[in-house]
Amino acid sequence: MSDKTLTQPGGIDYRRRQRLARLAQTLVILAGAIVLTIYVLAPVTWLVSSSFQTEAEIVSVPPHWIPDEPTLQNFEAIFSATEEEEITYETRSGQDPASGGFIPSTAKNLLPAMWNSFLVATLVVILNLLVGVPAAYALAKIRFWGRDASVYFILITRVIPDIALVVPFFLVIKNLGMLDTIGSLVLTYLAVTVPFSVFILVQYFEGLPDELDKAARVDGCSRFQALVRVFLPLSLPSLVAVVLFTFLTSWNEFLLALMFTQTEASQTLPIVLAAFTSDFTISFSFINAAGVLAIVPPVIVAVIFERYIVSGLTAGAVKG
Amino acid sequence: MARIRFENVEKKYANGFHAVKDLNLDIQDKEFLVLLGPSGCGKSTTLNMIAGLEEVSDGRLMFDDMLVNYTPPHKRDVAMVFQSYALYPHKTVYDNIAFGLQMRKAPRDEIDRRVRDAAQKLEIAHLLDRRPSQLSGGQRQRVALGRAMVREPSVFLMDEPLSNLDAALRISMRAEIKELHQAMQTTFVYVTHDQAEALTLADRIVVMRDGVVQQVGSPDDIYERPQNTFVASFLGNPPINYIDGTIEVTDSSTARFVRGDLALTLTEATARKLADCNGREVRLGIRAEDVDETAQGGEGSVIRGKVNSVLPVGSDQFLGFDFYGEELFFRVGKDLSHRLGDDVALSVDLNRLHVFDKDSGKTLIW
Amino acid sequence: MRRLFGYEERSAALFLAPVMAVLMGVAVFPILYSLYLSFFRIKLTRPNRTPFVWFDNYTDLFTNDLFWVSVARTVTFSVVSVSAIAVIALLVALLLNQDFRGRRILSTILLVPWAIPYVANALMWKWIYDSGYGALNGILYQMDFIDKYMIWLGDQEKTIFLIANAFVWKEVPLATILLLVSLKSIPSDLYQAARVDGASVWQRFVHVTLPAMKPGFMLVMIYETMMAIRHFDLFFILTEGGPGDASHVLSWHIYVETFRNLSFGSGAAMSYVLALVTFALSYTFIRTLGRKV
Numbered sequence: 004m005s006d007k008t009l010t011q012p013g014g015i016d017y018r019r020r021q022r023l024a025r026l027a028q029t030l031v032i033l034a035g036a037i038v039l040t041i042y043v044l045a046p047v048t049w050l051v052s053s054s055f056q057t058e059a060e061i062v063s064v065p066p067h068w069i070p071d072e073p074t075l076q077n078f079e080a081i082f083s084a085t086e087e088e089e090i091t092y093e094t095r096s097g098q099d100p101a102s103g104g105f106i107p108s109t110a111k112n113l114l115p116a117m118w119n120s121f122l123v124a125t126l127v128v129i130l131n132l133l134v135g136v137p138a139a140y141a142l143a144k145i146r147f148w149g150r151d152a153s154v155y156f157i158l159i160t161r162v163i164p165d166i167a168l169v170v171p172f173f174l175v176i177k178n179l180g181m182l183d184t185i186g187s188l189v190l191t192y193l194a195v196t197v198p199f200s201v202f203i204l205v206q207y208f209e210g211l212p213d214e215l216d217k218a219a220r221v222d223g224c225s226r227f228q229a230l231v232r233v234f235l236p237l238s239l240p241s242l243v244a245v246v247l248f249t250f251l252t253s254w255n256e257f258l259l260a261l262m263f264t265q266t267e268a269s270q271t272l273p274i275v276l277a278a279f280t281s282d283f284t285i286s287f288s289f290i291n292a293a294g295v296l297a298i299v300p301p302v303i304v305a306v307i308f309e310r311y312i313v314s315g316l317t318a319g320a321v322k323g
Numbered sequence: 324m325a326r327i328r329f330e331n332v333e334k335k336y337a338n339g340f341h342a343v344k345d346l347n348l349d350i351q352d353k354e355f356l357v358l359l360g361p362s363g364c365g366k367s368t369t370l371n372m373i374a375g376l377e378e379v380s381d382g383r384l385m386f387d388d389m390l391v392n393y394t395p396p397h398k399r400d401v402a403m404v405f406q407s408y409a410l411y412p413h414k415t416v417y418d419n420i421a422f423g424l425q426m427r428k429a430p431r432d433e434i435d436r437r438v439r440d441a442a443q444k445l446e447i448a449h450l451l452d453r454r455p456s457q458l459s460g461g462q463r464q465r466v467a468l469g470r471a472m473v474r475e476p477s478v479f480l481m482d483e484p485l486s487n488l489d490a491a492l493r494i495s496m497r498a499e500i501k502e503l504h505q506a507m508q509t510t511f512v513y514v515t516h517d518q519a520e521a522l523t524l525a526d527r528i529v530v531m532r533d534g535v536v537q538q539v540g541s542p543d544d545i546y547e548r549p550q551n552t553f554v555a556s557f558l559g560n561p562p563i564n565y566i567d568g569t570i571e572v573t574d575s576s577t578a579r580f581v582r583g584d585l586a587l588t589l590t591e592a593t594a595r596k597l598a599d600c601n602g603r604e605v606r607l608g609i610r611a612e613d614v615d616e617t618a619q620g621g622e623g624s625v626i627r628g629k630v631n632s633v634l635p636v637g638s639d640q641f642l643g644f645d646f647y648g649e650e651l652f653f654r655v656g657k658d659l660s661h662r663l664g665d666d667v668a669l670s671v672d673l674n675r676l677h678v679f680d681k682d683s684g685k686t687l688i689w
Numbered sequence: 690m691r692r693l694f695g696y697e698e699r700s701a702a703l704f705l706a707p708v709m710a711v712l713m714g715v716a717v718f719p720i721l722y723s724l725y726l727s728f729f730r731i732k733l734t735r736p737n738r739t740p741f742v743w744f745d746n747y748t749d750l751f752t753n754d755l756f757w758v759s760v761a762r763t764v765t766f767s768v769v770s771v772s773a774i775a776v777i778a779l780l781v782a783l784l785l786n787q788d789f790r791g792r793r794i795l796s797t798i799l800l801v802p803w804a805i806p807y808v809a810n811a812l813m814w815k816w817i818y819d820s821g822y823g824a825l826n827g828i829l830y831q832m833d834f835i836d837k838y839m840i841w842l843g844d845q846e847k848t849i850f851l852i853a854n855a856f857v858w859k860e861v862p863l864a865t866i867l868l869l870v871s872l873k874s875i876p877s878d879l880y881q882a883a884r885v886d887g888a889s890v891w892q893r894f895v896h897v898t899l900p901a902m903k904p905g906f907m908l909v910m911i912y913e914t915m916m917a918i919r920h921f922d923l924f925f926i927l928t929e930g931g932p933g934d935a936s937h938v939l940s941w942h943i944y945v946e947t948f949r950n951l952s953f954g955s956g957a958a959m960s961y962v963l964a965l966v967t968f969a970l971s972y973t974f975i976r977t978l979g980r981k982v
């Protein structure tokens with residue numbers, strides 16, 4: 004700063020202008036940050052806030068932005084819903100039924116659906132790793148005849164829209180007698196996750212030096228050993244990214260699950276949630292609580308693993 | 324114990340790049356062979372083919388009497404040191420060195436003995452528990468050497484192992500590598516673009532350009548008797564000077580090189596080789612150090628010109644010298660001081676002249 | 690002498706076999722099967738008669754008014770959402786490219802919309818837009834912009850924009866992250882050079898930042914367009930294509946045709962059209978990005 008004023012003829016003036024410019028910049032950044040925070044968080048906050056309101060409070064006009072008397076009854080209703088004891092609006096509270104809303108009998112499906120979602124996501128993750136890691140290593144480090152063709156092939160499968168797969172999937176799954184099974188979801192989710200995983204991993208493996216691969220092989224590793232003994236231990240960040248993406252994609256997937264699931268045997272969380280929203284008799288506060296439950300796990304995962312997600316997103320999306 | 328033979332070996336890449344053309348080379352057991360050339364000349368590809376890291380496109384690659392064209396690297400008994408060292412970042416120094424032996428299922432106590440032995444020799448015994456990221460460049464280099472050494476391979480390959488080191492370290496490592504070769508009694512193949520490294524280390528040097536071998540020979544051969552202008556130019560600092568001119572043959576044992584005022588009398592041995600070259604356009608090569616400013620050169624050995632530039636380099640100085648519009652560089656002593664524009668006369672060592680065909684660049688005298 | 694399948698080819702084949710098998714099974718086979726199906730008239734209500742009809746499903750499609758309505762709706766939805774995403778993501782990326790305290794926290798917060806499931810997102814916006822008790826009505830009413838609660842999603846004019854808003858909110862984070870990468874890859878000496886040349890902040894933005902971001906921008910536009918034209922979840926939960934045909938987009942049309950009218954042949958034909966459009970779009974995408982892989 005000081006030597007700038009020396010070289011600047013109107014020193015004082017220049018310095019003042021500089022300071023003003025900096026102040027303006029700070030203000031713009033501050034305003035931007037505030038607007039962005041509100042834009043992102045306001046809708047979610049509203050959802051969370053209304054999940055803690057009672058049925059009576061949630062229907063007030065204008066709405067209560069902050070619950071007057073926060074309550075956990077919506078969540079309790081979800082966690083205590085069981086086959087034996089069907090919780091309805093009547094059994095839950097003595098409020099005026101005219102204010103609308105009751106706990107649907109399907110509430111008991113919510114926790115099993117979460118379990119189904121978890122199971123499907125976990126299986127899809129495992130299969131992605133088993134299939135994706137060797138493929139990515141081959142594409143990144145082996146110069147073989149047909150490599151470019153393979154890359155293009157996987158890129159193309161990456162852009163097939165899921166909705167274009169629905170009809171053929173449905174008929175195949177039906178003929179295999181796999182409708183309403185978790186297996187049908189695991190299988191079809193591979194179509195929407197594997198290409199992405201492969202490209203996250205290819206990108207990462209390409210970033211590791213070729214000479215490392217050569218050193219391993221001269222040291223006596225077969226291709227397989229070079230992958231397992233040298234590359235796998237070094238690729239943890241990309242493996243984490245793959246696990247996260249695959250898990251979240253499966254956890255959040257809706258369209259395919261809508262086609263192939265019918266009962267609680269295979270229904271995943273998004274399906275049960277979607278069913279609530281189309282039922283006009285269900286209490287809003289209850290739906291919101293269910294929505295919050297669906298949001299919490301992925302958001303926690305995203306916040307904890309932010310670093311891996313950002314790098315993975317860039318690798319996978321840019322490459323495919 | 325390995326003798327490596329290339330028989331008409333070709334390397335073409337899928338993109339059409341022809342990296343190595345019709346390579347014929349016989350590397351003797353326990354020889355220290357250096358592959359020398361500018362980047363892209365095919366020297367690293369050649370090394371990688373020996374290692375098995377690149378497949379041979381055509382021709383035969385033999386280890387002793389065994390065809391190894393299709394043998395993957397882990398089944399060849401070779402060890403390699405890389406320019407970037409390529410140490411395994413997740414392993415300790417100990418495990419880095421031991422890895423090759425572990426992969427070959429050597430007994431545990433044998434591995435331990437050899438690793439500690441090598442570490443002792445390379446003076447890195449105190450670093451065995453560290454990770455590569457905690458080491459300096461020179462230490463990493465030693466670990467990389469150690470990793471190759473413990474394997475006691477039949478062929479020891481090095482791909483520009485010293486180019487990431489600073490100048491002083493590079494010189495001392497040269498000496499150590501030479502000692503290592505003596506101690507290990509095995510075949511070394513060493514790739515570099517550094518002529519000084521090649522001249523110090525090699526038993527034989529292979530000079531390559533655009534995938535074609537230009538000359539194979541001892542460092543002396545290569546430096547003193549270059550087969551063509553490429554080899555002559557590639558070695559020597561400052562590079563060799565060229566003067567285009569004509570040969571005038573008087574009789575079977577006397578001949579002159581003539582260019583304008585300059586007339587150099589060739590030695591009898593040279594003249595005999597050029598006996599049927601009367602009037603031929605040639606390119607004369609004079610190495611920068613093959614002149615003497617103080618000696619009283621007789622007629623037929625003096626080259627004159629105006630000083631264009633003076634570059635002192637410590638031990639002596641380089642004289643930039645204008646000769647018919649071309650800039651020649653000579654290395655002269657520091658005893659005489661020169662100013663720009665001075666006229667100088669240098670006496671040329673006539674025994675060390677190089678004569679090349681002007682068009683093909685091939686030597687006419689060696 | 691040369692063997693086409695050396696050790697490298699053999700190991701690569703082994704490593705790629707699982708992925709190829711999986712993708713053949715779950716991507717290539719279905720898409721081809723879909724093509725095959727699209728030549729038949731398949732009604733699940735009439736399972737025993739599935740005549741081969743050549744291109745009838747396609748010609749029927751192009752003469753069907755509702756199909757063209759759905760194309761128009763999809764175009765509106767995509768154009769609106771993608772341009773909004775591009776503008777907002779650009780602003781957010783420029784903001785997050787600055788160095789200020791709290792930047793890390795802000796970028797973490799930004800991941801929230803990306804992480805939540807689309808269904809939960811839909812449910813949330815359905816609640817916000819709710820005609821009886823929703824936040825949008827509440828806030829506009831409290832601020833005196835409206836004097837009575839509105840049935841937002843029941844408004845033919847506004848529905849598609851409201852859905853686009855929900856889509857944009859969820860897609861902005863991804864677009865921002867992609868743009869940030871291209872921003873970060875601009876070498877800082879470029880800015881310094883421009884500064885030395887006397888360029889103002891605005892000139893630096895126009896002449897240095899924008900050109901450098903062009904590839905990243907293209908990527909975001911194409912990627913988000915692909916996501917927008919195939920989007921389904923929000924339409925299913927927020928409006929079911931309504932009111933009337935106000936949000937009857939192509940993906941919804943396919944769903945109705947296939948699973949409500951149980952007409953699989955024409956459903957397959959339509960999804961094939963959608964797939965081809967996506968392929969055409971992503972061709973540039975693959976050309977520009979495939980080379981670098």
